[in-house]
Amino acid sequence: MSHGDGPARMQLNHATSSDYGAGATKGGEVLGIEVPELKLAAPVFGKQSKKLSRALTTLITTLDGLGEPWGDDPTGENFAKDYKSYQRSLEEAAGVLILGLVSIHEALDDMKDGHVDNEDLIKGMFTKAVRDRGDRDADGK
Incomplete structure:
Protein backbone atom coordinates (compact mmCIF):
# COMPACT_ATOMS: atom_id res chain seq x y z
CA MET A 1 0.00 0.00 0.00
CA ILE A 33 -3.31 -3.99 6.21
CA GLU A 34 -0.31 -5.28 4.31
CA VAL A 35 3.06 -6.71 5.33
CA PRO A 36 5.08 -3.47 4.87
CA GLU A 37 2.71 -1.66 7.22
CA LEU A 38 3.04 -4.41 9.81
CA LYS A 39 6.83 -4.28 9.53
CA LEU A 40 6.72 -0.53 10.19
CA ALA A 41 4.14 -0.57 12.98
CA ALA A 42 5.32 -3.48 15.14
CA PRO A 43 8.63 -1.96 16.28
CA VAL A 44 6.92 1.31 17.23
CA PHE A 45 4.84 -0.46 19.86
CA GLY A 46 7.92 -2.28 21.16
CA LYS A 47 9.93 0.95 21.45
CA GLN A 48 7.10 2.82 23.13
CA SER A 49 6.57 0.03 25.66
CA LYS A 50 10.27 0.25 26.61
CA LYS A 51 10.07 4.04 26.94
CA LEU A 52 6.97 3.81 29.13
CA SER A 53 8.61 1.10 31.22
CA ARG A 54 11.68 3.29 31.80
CA ALA A 55 9.44 6.24 32.70
CA LEU A 56 7.49 4.10 35.19
CA THR A 57 10.72 2.84 36.76
CA THR A 58 11.98 6.41 37.08
CA LEU A 59 8.69 7.50 38.66
CA ILE A 60 8.71 4.67 41.19
CA THR A 61 12.35 5.05 42.20
CA THR A 62 12.06 8.85 42.42
CA LEU A 63 8.91 8.79 44.54
CA ASP A 64 10.27 6.02 46.76
CA GLY A 65 13.56 7.91 47.10
CA LEU A 66 11.81 11.04 48.36
CA GLY A 67 10.57 9.22 51.43
CA GLU A 68 7.42 10.12 53.30
CA PRO A 69 7.23 13.89 53.87
CA TRP A 70 3.87 13.73 55.65
CA GLY A 71 3.88 13.54 59.41
CA ASP A 72 2.71 10.98 61.94
CA ASP A 73 -0.30 13.05 62.96
CA PRO A 74 -3.81 11.88 61.92
CA THR A 75 -3.92 14.26 58.93
CA GLY A 76 -0.55 13.00 57.68
CA GLU A 77 -1.58 9.38 58.17
CA ASN A 78 -4.82 9.90 56.21
CA PHE A 79 -2.92 11.66 53.44
CA ALA A 80 -0.33 8.86 53.32
CA LYS A 81 -3.02 6.18 53.09
CA ASP A 82 -4.74 7.91 50.15
CA TYR A 83 -1.45 8.88 48.48
CA LYS A 84 -0.05 5.35 48.58
CA SER A 85 -3.34 3.93 47.28
CA TYR A 86 -3.36 6.33 44.32
CA GLN A 87 0.34 5.71 43.68
CA ARG A 88 -0.24 1.93 43.50
CA SER A 89 -3.22 2.45 41.18
CA LEU A 90 -1.15 4.67 38.88
CA GLU A 91 1.72 2.17 38.82
CA GLU A 92 -0.66 -0.72 38.08
CA ALA A 93 -2.37 1.22 35.27
CA ALA A 94 0.96 2.10 33.69
CA GLY A 95 2.00 -1.55 33.98
CA VAL A 96 -1.16 -2.61 32.14
CA LEU A 97 -0.39 -0.09 29.39
CA ILE A 98 3.14 -1.45 29.06
CA LEU A 99 1.88 -5.03 28.78
CA GLY A 100 -0.70 -3.87 26.22
CA LEU A 101 1.94 -2.22 24.06
CA VAL A 102 4.14 -5.31 24.26
CA SER A 103 1.25 -7.59 23.30
CA ILE A 104 0.33 -5.36 20.33
CA HIS A 105 3.97 -5.45 19.20
CA GLU A 106 4.01 -9.26 19.43
CA ALA A 107 0.62 -9.60 17.72
CA LEU A 108 1.69 -7.39 14.81
CA ASP A 109 4.91 -9.42 14.45
CA ASP A 110 2.90 -12.66 14.45
CA MET A 111 0.43 -11.20 11.95
CA LYS A 112 3.28 -10.13 9.67
CA ASP A 113 4.85 -13.59 9.84
CA GLY A 114 1.47 -15.18 9.12
CA HIS A 115 0.93 -12.98 6.07
CA VAL A 116 4.42 -13.75 4.74
CA ASP A 117 3.95 -17.49 5.31
CA ASN A 118 0.52 -17.35 3.64
CA GLU A 119 1.89 -15.47 0.63
CA ASP A 120 4.68 -18.04 0.26
CA LEU A 121 2.14 -20.88 0.48
CA ILE A 122 -0.09 -19.31 -2.15
CA LYS A 123 2.87 -18.62 -4.45
CA GLY A 124 3.84 -22.26 -4.10
CA MET A 125 0.34 -23.39 -5.05
CA PHE A 126 0.39 -21.41 -8.29
CA THR A 127 4.00 -21.88 -9.32
CA LYS A 128 4.84 -24.70 -11.70
CA ALA A 129 7.44 -27.03 -10.40
CA VAL A 130 10.56 -26.86 -12.54
CA ARG A 131 11.62 -30.33 -13.52
CA ASP A 132 15.15 -31.43 -13.11
CA ARG A 133 16.94 -32.08 -16.43
CA GLY A 134 17.49 -35.66 -15.29
CA ASP A 135 13.72 -36.24 -15.12
CA ARG A 136 13.09 -35.84 -18.86
CA ASP A 137 11.53 -38.74 -20.68
CA ALA A 138 12.79 -40.32 -23.90
CA ASP A 139 11.34 -37.51 -26.05
CA GLY A 140 13.30 -34.92 -24.06
CA LYS A 141 10.17 -33.49 -22.47
Whole structure:
Protein backbone atom coordinates (compact mmCIF):
# COMPACT_ATOMS: atom_id res chain seq x y z
CA MET A 1 0.00 0.00 0.00
CA SER A 2 3.01 2.20 -0.36
CA HIS A 3 2.57 4.98 -2.88
CA GLY A 4 5.74 5.73 -4.81
CA ASP A 5 8.73 6.17 -2.53
CA GLY A 6 6.61 7.51 0.34
CA PRO A 7 5.99 5.63 3.59
CA ALA A 8 3.52 2.78 3.77
CA ARG A 9 0.24 3.66 5.46
CA MET A 10 -2.98 1.93 6.39
CA GLN A 11 -6.14 2.69 4.47
CA LEU A 12 -9.72 1.65 4.89
CA ASN A 13 -11.16 -0.29 1.99
CA HIS A 14 -14.58 1.26 1.56
CA ALA A 15 -15.65 -1.19 -1.14
CA THR A 16 -17.77 -3.85 0.47
CA SER A 17 -18.98 -7.17 -0.77
CA SER A 18 -20.32 -10.38 0.69
CA ASP A 19 -16.75 -11.71 0.56
CA TYR A 20 -15.92 -9.77 3.72
CA GLY A 21 -18.34 -11.60 5.97
CA ALA A 22 -21.38 -10.73 8.02
CA GLY A 23 -22.28 -7.07 8.07
CA ALA A 24 -19.96 -6.04 5.25
CA THR A 25 -22.80 -5.64 2.77
CA LYS A 26 -24.63 -3.43 5.25
CA GLY A 27 -22.13 -0.59 4.99
CA GLY A 28 -19.33 -2.29 6.92
CA GLU A 29 -15.76 -1.19 6.36
CA VAL A 30 -12.81 -3.51 5.94
CA LEU A 31 -9.39 -2.55 7.23
CA GLY A 32 -6.72 -3.40 4.66
CA ILE A 33 -3.31 -3.99 6.21
CA GLU A 34 -0.31 -5.28 4.31
CA VAL A 35 3.06 -6.71 5.33
CA PRO A 36 5.08 -3.47 4.87
CA GLU A 37 2.71 -1.66 7.22
CA LEU A 38 3.04 -4.41 9.81
CA LYS A 39 6.83 -4.28 9.53
CA LEU A 40 6.72 -0.53 10.19
CA ALA A 41 4.14 -0.57 12.98
CA ALA A 42 5.32 -3.48 15.14
CA PRO A 43 8.63 -1.96 16.28
CA VAL A 44 6.92 1.31 17.23
CA PHE A 45 4.84 -0.46 19.86
CA GLY A 46 7.92 -2.28 21.16
CA LYS A 47 9.93 0.95 21.45
CA GLN A 48 7.10 2.82 23.13
CA SER A 49 6.57 0.03 25.66
CA LYS A 50 10.27 0.25 26.61
CA LYS A 51 10.07 4.04 26.94
CA LEU A 52 6.97 3.81 29.13
CA SER A 53 8.61 1.10 31.22
CA ARG A 54 11.68 3.29 31.80
CA ALA A 55 9.44 6.24 32.70
CA LEU A 56 7.49 4.10 35.19
CA THR A 57 10.72 2.84 36.76
CA THR A 58 11.98 6.41 37.08
CA LEU A 59 8.69 7.50 38.66
CA ILE A 60 8.71 4.67 41.19
CA THR A 61 12.35 5.05 42.20
CA THR A 62 12.06 8.85 42.42
CA LEU A 63 8.91 8.79 44.54
CA ASP A 64 10.27 6.02 46.76
CA GLY A 65 13.56 7.91 47.10
CA LEU A 66 11.81 11.04 48.36
CA GLY A 67 10.57 9.22 51.43
CA GLU A 68 7.42 10.12 53.30
CA PRO A 69 7.23 13.89 53.87
CA TRP A 70 3.87 13.73 55.65
CA GLY A 71 3.88 13.54 59.41
CA ASP A 72 2.71 10.98 61.94
CA ASP A 73 -0.30 13.05 62.96
CA PRO A 74 -3.81 11.88 61.92
CA THR A 75 -3.92 14.26 58.93
CA GLY A 76 -0.55 13.00 57.68
CA GLU A 77 -1.58 9.38 58.17
CA ASN A 78 -4.82 9.90 56.21
CA PHE A 79 -2.92 11.66 53.44
CA ALA A 80 -0.33 8.86 53.32
CA LYS A 81 -3.02 6.18 53.09
CA ASP A 82 -4.74 7.91 50.15
CA TYR A 83 -1.45 8.88 48.48
CA LYS A 84 -0.05 5.35 48.58
CA SER A 85 -3.34 3.93 47.28
CA TYR A 86 -3.36 6.33 44.32
CA GLN A 87 0.34 5.71 43.68
CA ARG A 88 -0.24 1.93 43.50
CA SER A 89 -3.22 2.45 41.18
CA LEU A 90 -1.15 4.67 38.88
CA GLU A 91 1.72 2.17 38.82
CA GLU A 92 -0.66 -0.72 38.08
CA ALA A 93 -2.37 1.22 35.27
CA ALA A 94 0.96 2.10 33.69
CA GLY A 95 2.00 -1.55 33.98
CA VAL A 96 -1.16 -2.61 32.14
CA LEU A 97 -0.39 -0.09 29.39
CA ILE A 98 3.14 -1.45 29.06
CA LEU A 99 1.88 -5.03 28.78
CA GLY A 100 -0.70 -3.87 26.22
CA LEU A 101 1.94 -2.22 24.06
CA VAL A 102 4.14 -5.31 24.26
CA SER A 103 1.25 -7.59 23.30
CA ILE A 104 0.33 -5.36 20.33
CA HIS A 105 3.97 -5.45 19.20
CA GLU A 106 4.01 -9.26 19.43
CA ALA A 107 0.62 -9.60 17.72
CA LEU A 108 1.69 -7.39 14.81
CA ASP A 109 4.91 -9.42 14.45
CA ASP A 110 2.90 -12.66 14.45
CA MET A 111 0.43 -11.20 11.95
CA LYS A 112 3.28 -10.13 9.67
CA ASP A 113 4.85 -13.59 9.84
CA GLY A 114 1.47 -15.18 9.12
CA HIS A 115 0.93 -12.98 6.07
CA VAL A 116 4.42 -13.75 4.74
CA ASP A 117 3.95 -17.49 5.31
CA ASN A 118 0.52 -17.35 3.64
CA GLU A 119 1.89 -15.47 0.63
CA ASP A 120 4.68 -18.04 0.26
CA LEU A 121 2.14 -20.88 0.48
CA ILE A 122 -0.09 -19.31 -2.15
CA LYS A 123 2.87 -18.62 -4.45
CA GLY A 124 3.84 -22.26 -4.10
CA MET A 125 0.34 -23.39 -5.05
CA PHE A 126 0.39 -21.41 -8.29
CA THR A 127 4.00 -21.88 -9.32
CA LYS A 128 4.84 -24.70 -11.70
CA ALA A 129 7.44 -27.03 -10.40
CA VAL A 130 10.56 -26.86 -12.54
CA ARG A 131 11.62 -30.33 -13.52
CA ASP A 132 15.15 -31.43 -13.11
CA ARG A 133 16.94 -32.08 -16.43
CA GLY A 134 17.49 -35.66 -15.29
CA ASP A 135 13.72 -36.24 -15.12
CA ARG A 136 13.09 -35.84 -18.86
CA ASP A 137 11.53 -38.74 -20.68
CA ALA A 138 12.79 -40.32 -23.90
CA ASP A 139 11.34 -37.51 -26.05
CA GLY A 140 13.30 -34.92 -24.06
CA LYS A 141 10.17 -33.49 -22.47
